[in-house]
Amino acid sequence: xxxxxxxxDESPNSRMQANAGRFYRMGLALLRxxxxxxGALIILLLIATAVFAPWIAPESPVGQMLDRRLLPPSSANWxxxxxxxxxxxxxxxxxxxxxxxxxxxxxxxxxxLGLIIGAVAGYFGGWxxxxxxxxxxxxxxxxxxxxxxxxxxxxxxxxxxxIIAIAITAWPAYARxxxxxxxxxxxxxxxxxxxxxxxxxxxxxxxxxxxxxMSSMIVRVTLDMAGIILTAAGLGFLGLGAQPPxxxxxxxxxxxxxxxxxxxxxxxxxxxxxxxxxxxFCFLGDGLxxxxxxxxxxxx
Amino acid sequence: MPIDFRSRDGILRFFRVLTGFVLxxxxxxxxxxxxxxxxxxxxxxxxxxxxxxxxxxxxQYDAMKIAMGLDRPLILQxxxxxxxxxxxxxxxxxxxxxxxxxxxxxxxxxxxxxxTIGIIIGVGLGVPMGVTAAAHQGSWLDQGIRVLALLGYSVxxxxxxxxxxxxxxxxxxxxxxxxxxxxxxxxxVDPVTGLLLVDSILAGDWEVFRNALSHLVLPAAILxxxxxxxxxxxxxxxxxxxxGQEYITTARVKGVSEWxxxxxxxxxxxxxxxxxxxGLSYAGLLEGSVMIETVFSWPGIGNYLTVALLNADMNxxxxATLIIGAVFIGINKxxxxxxxxxxxxxx
Numbered sequence: 336x337x338x339x340x341x342x343x344d345e346s347p348n349s350r351m352q353a354n355a356g357r358f359y360r361m362g363l364a365l366l367r368x369x370x371x372x373x374g375a376l377i378i379l380l381l382i383a384t385a386v387f388a389p390w391i392a393p394e395s396p397v398g399q400m401l402d403r404r405l406l407p408p409s410s411a412n413w414x415x416x417x418x419x420x421x422x423x424x425x426x427x428x429x430x431x432x433x434x435x436x437x438x439x440x441x442x443x444x445x446x447x448l449g450l451i452i453g454a455v456a457g458y459f460g461g462w463x464x465x466x467x468x469x470x471x472x473x474x475x476x477x478x479x480x481x482x483x484x485x486x487x488x489x490x491x492x493x494x495x496x497x498i499i500a501i502a503i504t505a506w507p508a509y510a511r512x513x514x515x516x517x518x519x520x521x522x523x524x525x526x527x528x529x530x531x532x533x534x535x536x537x538x539x540x541x542x543x544x545x546x547x548x549m550s551s552m553i554v555r556v557t558l559d560m561a562g563i564i565l566t567a568a569g570l571g572f573l574g575l576g577a578q579p580p581x582x583x584x585x586x587x588x589x590x591x592x593x594x595x596x597x598x599x600x601x602x603x604x605x606x607x608x609x610x611x612x613x614x615x616f617c618f619l620g621d622g623l624x625x626x627x628x629x630x631x632x633x634x635x
Numbered sequence: 636m637p638i639d640f641r642s643r644d645g646i647l648r649f650f651r652v653l654t655g656f657v658l659x660x661x662x663x664x665x666x667x668x669x670x671x672x673x674x675x676x677x678x679x680x681x682x683x684x685x686x687x688x689x690x691x692x693x694x695q696y697d698a699m700k701i702a703m704g705l706d707r708p709l710i711l712q713x714x715x716x717x718x719x720x721x722x723x724x725x726x727x728x729x730x731x732x733x734x735x736x737x738x739x740x741x742x743x744x745x746x747x748x749x750x751t752i753g754i755i756i757g758v759g760l761g762v763p764m765g766v767t768a769a770a771h772q773g774s775w776l777d778q779g780i781r782v783l784a785l786l787g788y789s790v791x792x793x794x795x796x797x798x799x800x801x802x803x804x805x806x807x808x809x810x811x812x813x814x815x816x817x818x819x820x821x822x823x824v825d826p827v828t829g830l831l832l833v834d835s836i837l838a839g840d841w842e843v844f845r846n847a848l849s850h851l852v853l854p855a856a857i858l859x860x861x862x863x864x865x866x867x868x869x870x871x872x873x874x875x876x877x878x879g880q881e882y883i884t885t886a887r888v889k890g891v892s893e894w895x896x897x898x899x900x901x902x903x904x905x906x907x908x909x910x911x912x913x914g915l916s917y918a919g920l921l922e923g924s925v926m927i928e929t930v931f932s933w934p935g936i937g938n939y940l941t942v943a944l945l946n947a948d949m950n951x952x953x954x955a956t957l958i959i960g961a962v963f964i965g966i967n968k969x970x971x972x973x974x975x976x977x978x979x980x981x982x
Contacts, residue, residue, distance in 0.1 A: 469662065470666075472659075472663070473662065473663050473666030473667075474666075476663050476963070476964050476967050476968070477666075477667060477670065477960055477963070477964070478918070478919075478921075478922040478959055478960055478963040479922075480922050480923070480925060481922055481925065481940070481955075481956050481959050481960060481963075482670070482956070482960075484925070484940065484941075484944060484952075484956070485670075485671070485674050485952060485953065485956045486674060487944075488674075488944045488947070488949070488952050489674040489675070489949075561788050561789050562788070565789075565791050565792075568791050569791065569792070569793060569926055572791070572793045572926070572929075573929065573941055573944065573945075574945065575944065585791070585793075588791070588793065588794055588797070592797060592930075595797050595798075595800065595801045595805075596801055596805045599801055602794070602797050602798075603794075603797075603798060606790075606791060606794035606797075606798070609789075609790075609791050609794065610786070610789050610790050610791075610794075613788065613789030613790075614785060614786070614789040617785045617788050617789055618785070621785075
């Protein structure tokens with residue numbers, strides 16, 4: 336029996352085989368979507384760039400060389416140099432690390448928080464549900480960017496505070512999704528069965544409810560990544576996110592703003608990096624939704 | 636079930652729905668106030684110290700703290716904060732030395748004007764694009780619109796603004812640069828509504844109108860592009876839902892022209908959900924204008940907010956947050972209600 340047959344077996348012998356087969360089928364479905372493949376490649380490129388930044392970047396991201404300020408793109412400096420003579424390409428490469436760190440941390444903080452709140456609300460129902468969802472709805476109807484701005488203003492500028500502020504504004508959407516998912520199987524037989532065996536509420540939520548919410552959460556988080564990147568870059572642009580000399584893409588655009596009319600490359604180049612990465616997450620998110628959430632497939 | 640105003644039950648039900656709605660809005664506004672109050676409290680700047688200065692003795696400090704009401708329990712402070720806001724008292728701005736409420740009333744029309752032109756562009760282009768994409772599902776046209784819409788989710792607004800300025804203002808000279816109007820025309824027409832386009836028409840001053848329009852068109856178009864992306868995506872999704880239904884097949888079998896099938900039969904039922912989408916993106920534009928206004932030095936609420944942020948002028952920051960939040964919530968909830976009123980199935 337070939338590996339492919341084992342993966343596609345209609346009656347798997349173990350849980351591992353079933354899971355492996357499921358992932359294999361999902362991978363196949365994803366590969367059939369060219370835009371999703373493109374998106375996945377872009378994300379892989381981002382991760383590779385972040386990991387291997389010192390080897391990819393020809394120069395240090397902070398090394399100043401004042402005798403070659405604001406040089407246009409050339410074979411030596413692919414994206415030109417900025418007002419302190421730093422190689423913009425090297426800075427964009429190192430900026431991948433900051434962007435990856437921001438999206439990863441926001442996802443790690445906001446997604447589990449929303450997941451727990453939504454799962455608890457959906458599982459218990461009644462006044463717990465009303466209370467938690469009322470709270471969620473209030474946060475959900477606030478303008479996210481403005482709220483993040485106000486939080487950063489209060490906490491003080493800086494990349495850590497920017498991450499916290501974005502995470503604070505990102506969780507309500509996840510809570511809504513997790514609750515909607517939980518409600519669909521709250522009263523199904525397998526939950527009653529686990530309850531009958533004597534499992535505690537915490538165990539049911541942690542081991543049986545949360546895993547079933549995962550796929551729609553992954554889709555939503557991937558689709559939200561572009562927005563998170565844009566918000567973080569916007570905070571950086573306003574001088575509230577990453578502080579100099581960190582090569583954060585939004586902050587780099589902000590520095591290049593003064594030179595936009597004569598030295599266009601200083602502000603434009605980091606922008607292309609932001610667009611590429613955000614588009615990558617959008618493409619992958621769209622493809623993942625088609626695979627993981629067939630109800631929504633083919634729409635929007 | 637539609638509300639039947641002829642029966643007593645129907646009227647009672649209407650009032651029940653109405654009370655529920657008013658209650659939700661009130662709670663959401665209270666939540667917004669709680670958040671701005673909380674943000675105001677966690678600020679590391681000591682508000683008492685800011686008033687008395689760091690040379691004050693402990694007695695002076697304590698006296699000012701009591702005078703400012705900061706020694707009372709948090710909940711009482713919150714109640715008086717809500718009371719102040721309801722009376723329109725948002726405090727005084729440190730940087731402009733004027734009342735925040737007055738400042739906001741002055742800058743708000745500029746934002747409203749830009750967002751309104753933006754949403755007109757977004758709806759005018761986004762809806763036809765979404766319908767076209769759905770009608771030609773899977774074609775290159777559909778893919779092109781899809782990529783254009785996804786670009787709307789991936790391009791930083793401030794970057795597009797800068798590139799637009801460099802291209803259309805500096806290189807091509809098609810539009811005017813940053814600001815709302817050339818300095819030469821500043822203050823020429825009396826502010827009646829605060830909307831410069833409307834005011835210049837009222838004054839009959841076409842020169843100012845043309846100048847203001849040439850300043851407005853680029854930022855409004857960029858803002859409109861972002862709402863276009865969302866509106867086109869949602870329109871396409873709604874249209875696909877309709878085009879898959881059996882009544883569309885029936886209409887086609889009966890020989891109704893394709894144009895009529897799409898724009899009359901399929902489009903009619905999506906008008907109601909589209910209102911919600913348009914409402915949401917209008918509210919989103921008021922928020923999105925923060926970045927655009929900063930790039931274009933547009934004297935609106937977004938620019939006011941970012942300037943206040945950089946000066947750590949917390950009264951102004953919280954006031955602007957409160958106003959944008961309130962308008963945002965207001966538009967959100969209104970489109971929600973409109974949806975319920977117009978779609979009898981949802982009540």
